Amino acid sequence: MSSQARILRCLLLLLPFYPFLCSVEARADYHLNNVLSIIEELEGHDPGLTILNVTPALGGLRTSDQDYHHLLLGETTEPLASLQLLSEDQRSFITSVMNHDVDASAERGVVLTPDGTTIAVGHLIAGIEAGLKRVVDLRRPDVVGDLPAPVDNLYALTLAKDIGLAIVAYHLNKSQVLLGPDGCWDNVTSPQVFTALGPWSPITNAVVNGGMDGLILGNLLTELQAPLPKLSALLRDYYGEGQGWMGLKANRRRKNFEAIVDLGVLTSQVISAVYLYNHTGNNAILQNLNHNILRNISQQGVKQFHQSYIVCPAIIPRCMWVAKPYKGVPVNLTLPLRFVYIHHTHEPSQPCTTFYQCAADMRSMQRFHQEDRKWDDIGYSFVAGSDGYIYEGRGWLWQGAHTKGQNSKGYGVSFIGDYTSELPDQAVMKLVKESFLRCAVIGKRIIGDYVIQGHRQYRPTTCPGERLFNEIKTWAAFKEVELSNGTTAGL
Ligand SMILES: *[C@@H]1O[C@H](CO)[C@@H](O)[C@H](O)[C@H]1NC(C)=O
Ligand SMILES: *[C@@H]1O[C@H](CO)[C@@H](O)[C@H](O)[C@H]1NC(C)=O
Ligand SMILES: *[C@@H]1O[C@H](CO)[C@@H](O)[C@H](O)[C@H]1NC(C)=O
Ligand SMILES: *[C@@H]1O[C@H](CO)[C@@H](O)[C@H](O)[C@H]1NC(C)=O
Numbered sequence: 001m002s003s004q005a006r007i008l009r010c011l012l013l014l015l016p017f018y019p020f021l022c023s024v025e026a027r028a029d030y031h032l033n034n035v036l037s038i039i040e041e042l043e044g045h046d047p048g049l050t051i052l053n054v055t056p057a058l059g060g061l062r063t064s065d066q067d068y069h070h071l072l073l074g075e076t077t078e079p080l081a082s083l084q085l086l087s088e089d090q091r092s093f094i095t096s097v098m099n100h101d102v103d104a105s106a107e108r109g110v111v112l113t114p115d116g117t118t119i120a121v122g123h124l125i126a127g128i129e130a131g132l133k134r135v136v137d138l139r140r141p142d143v144v145g146d147l148p149a150p151v152d153n154l155y156a157l158t159l160a161k162d163i164g165l166a167i168v169a170y171h172l173n174k175s176q177v178l179l180g181p182d183g184c185w186d187n188v189t190s191p192q193v194f195t196a197l198g199p200w201s202p203i204t205n206a207v208v209n210g211g212m213d214g215l216i217l218g219n220l221l222t223e224l225q226a227p228l229p230k231l232s233a234l235l236r237d238y239y240g241e242g243q244g245w246m247g248l249k250a251n252r253r254r255k256n257f258e259a260i261v262d263l264g265v266l267t268s269q270v271i272s273a274v275y276l277y278n279h280t281g282n283n284a285i286l287q288n289l290n291h292n293i294l295r296n297i298s299q300q301g302v303k304q305f306h307q308s309y310i311v312c313p314a315i316i317p318r319c320m321w322v323a324k325p326y327k328g329v330p331v332n333l334t335l336p337l338r339f340v341y342i343h344h345t346h347e348p349s350q351p352c353t354t355f356y357q358c359a360a361d362m363r364s365m366q367r368f369h370q371e372d373r374k375w376d377d378i379g380y381s382f383v384a385g386s387d388g389y390i391y392e393g394r395g396w397l398w399q400g401a402h403t404k405g406q407n408s409k410g411y412g413v414s415f416i417g418d419y420t421s422e423l424p425d426q427a428v429m430k431l432v433k434e435s436f437l438r439c440a441v442i443g444k445r446i447i448g449d450y451v452i453q454g455h456r457q458y459r460p461t462t463c464p465g466e467r468l469f470n471e472i473k474t475w476a477a478f479k480e481v482e483l484s485n486g487t488t489a490g491l
C-alpha cells in the first residue's frame with residue numbers, strides 16, 4: 001500500500017477510534033520511538049498494565065526458539081488481551097521488531113535508536129523479562145544432566161546462546177565470520193531497511209547492542225525494589241538524551257557491560273547455553289563437538305568478543321552519518337602504522353552531544369574538505385564526538401589528509417570542538433586515550449609502541465589547541481619530533 005493510501009485508510013477507518021494511531025500508521029519507520037509510542041499506548045489502555053505484564057506480552061510475540069525461552073522463563077502466559085487493542089498494523093509492526101533474522105537482503109527485528117546505534121529489540125526485551133524473573137541457578141538435571149555451570153537466565157536469553165551459536169558455526173566453517181558486522185539504514189531519518197555491511201554471523205552488532213542493553217537493564221531490575229518503572233519510561237530514559245535510567249545510558253553500554261560481566265562467567269554461560277539449546281530440539285549443533293573442544297572454542301570466541309565489543313569503542317560507520325562517497329580512488333595504508341596524530345576540529349567549535357548533531361558536523365566537515373579544500377574526502381581518519389561515540393572518517397584502511405607530510409605514517413584523530421582553553425570531557429578523552437588506542441593495537445592497525453603527536457608538531461598551527469596539546473604531552477606514548485640529526489624539535 002502506498003503511504004498516501006495508508007494515511008487515507010488511517011483517516012477513514014481508524015481516526016474515529018484511535019486518533020493517536022495515525023502518525024504510527026502512516027510512517028512505520030523502524031525507529032525506537034515508534035516502538036515506544038506503541039508500548040505507551042498499551043500502558044495507557046489500563047493503569048493496571050505494568051512492566052511485569054507488558055514485557056512478557058511482548059515476549060510472547062517471539063516465534064523462534066519458544067522451547068528454549070519456556071525453559072528459561074517458565075511457561076509464558078498468553079499474549080495479553082490488550083495486544084488485541086492495538087491495530088493490526090501495529091501488532092504486525094511490533095511482532096516484526098521482536099523477531100530477529102538476517103540475510104543478504106536485510107537484517108530484520110532491529111530498530112534505530114536516538115543515539116544512532118541499532119538494536120535487536122527481541123534481545124533487549126528478553127533481558128528485561130529475565131531481569132524481572134531472574135533465575136541465577138537454573139539447574140535442569142531432568143533436561144540437561146550436569147551443566148558445566150548453572151545457567152543464569154539473564155545471560156542465556158540475551159547473549160550467551162547467540163555467542164555460542166556463532167562460535168560453533170565458525171568452528172565448523174572458518175570461512176564464515178565469527179562476529180558482526182554493523183549495518184546501514186536506507187534512510188537515517190526514515191529508517192525502513194537495515195542491511196549488514198558484509199558477511200554476517202549469528203551475532204551481528206545489532207544483536208550485541210540489544211543483548212548488552214537487555215543484560216544491563218535486566219541486571220539492575222533484578223535488584224530494584226518497587227515501585228518498578230513503566231517499560232516505556234525506562235526505555236525512553238535509557239535511550240534518550242537526558243541523564244539516563246538510574247544513571248544508565250545506551251551510549252555507555254560497552255563500559256556498563258564491562259563493569260558487570262566477568263569474562264570467565266560469560267564463557268561458562270556461553271557453554272551452558274549451548275548445551276541447553278541443544279536439548280531443546282536443536283541437537284544438530286553439538287554433533288561432533290566434545291566438551292573439551294566446545295570449552296576451547298568458547299574461550300577463544302569470548303576472547304574475540306571481548307576485544308571487538310568491550311576493548312574497542314563503538315565506531316559509527318560512514319553510512320550512518322550519511323557520508324558522501326570518496327572522490328576518486330583511495331590510497332591504501334600499509335599497516336600497522338606507528339603514529340597517531342591528534343587534532344581538534346576548531347570549527348565546529350562546540351562539542352556535539354547528540355548523534356544528530358555529531359552526524360551533521362561530520363557532513364559539514366566533509367563538505368568543507370571536499371568542496372572548499374578540494375580534497376577527496378573528510379581529512380581525518382576518525383573523529384571523536386561528545387555523544388559517546390567515535391565517527392568513522394577515512395577509517396582504518398584509507399590514507400587520510402590530516403597532517404601534511406605524515407599522512408601515510410599515521411592516523412589522524414580529531415576531537416570535535418575548540419580545545420584552546422578547555423579540555424574535551426573526560427569520558428571523550430578516555431574513549432580515545434584508552435579504548436580507541438588499545439583497540440588499534442589489538443587489531444594490529446598500529447604497533448604496540450606507537451607514538452602520539454599533535455598536529456602542531458608538523459605544521460604552523462595551534463591545532464589541537466593549547467589546552468589539549470598540553471594534555472596529550474602527558475600521555476605515555478607522546479614524543480617530540482625526532483630530527484635527522486638526533487635532536488628533538490619542541491614547539
Ligand atoms: C562456509 O562458509 C562460506 C561463507 O559463508 C560458504 O560460502 C561455504 O559454502 C561454506 N562451506 C560449507 C562447507 O558449508
Ligand atoms: C529520507 O526520508 C525523509 C522522510 O521521509 C525524506 O524527506 C528524505 O528525502 C529521505 N532521504 C533520502 C536520501 O531518501
Ligand atoms: C544434544 O542433544 C541430543 C538430543 O537431546 C542428545 O542426544 C545429545 O547427547 C546432546 N549433546 C550433548 C553434547 O549434550
Ligand atoms: C584450542 O584451540 C586452539 C585454536 O583453535 C588450538 O590451537 C589449541 O590446540 C586447542 N587446545 C586444545 C587443548 O584443544
Ligand SMILES: *[C@@H]1O[C@H](CO)[C@@H](O)[C@H](O)[C@H]1NC(C)=O
Pocket residue numbers: 332397
Ligand atoms: C586497497 O585495498 C583494497 C581492499 O582492502 C583492495 O581491493 C585494493 O585493490 C587495494 N588497492 C591498491 C591500490 O592496492
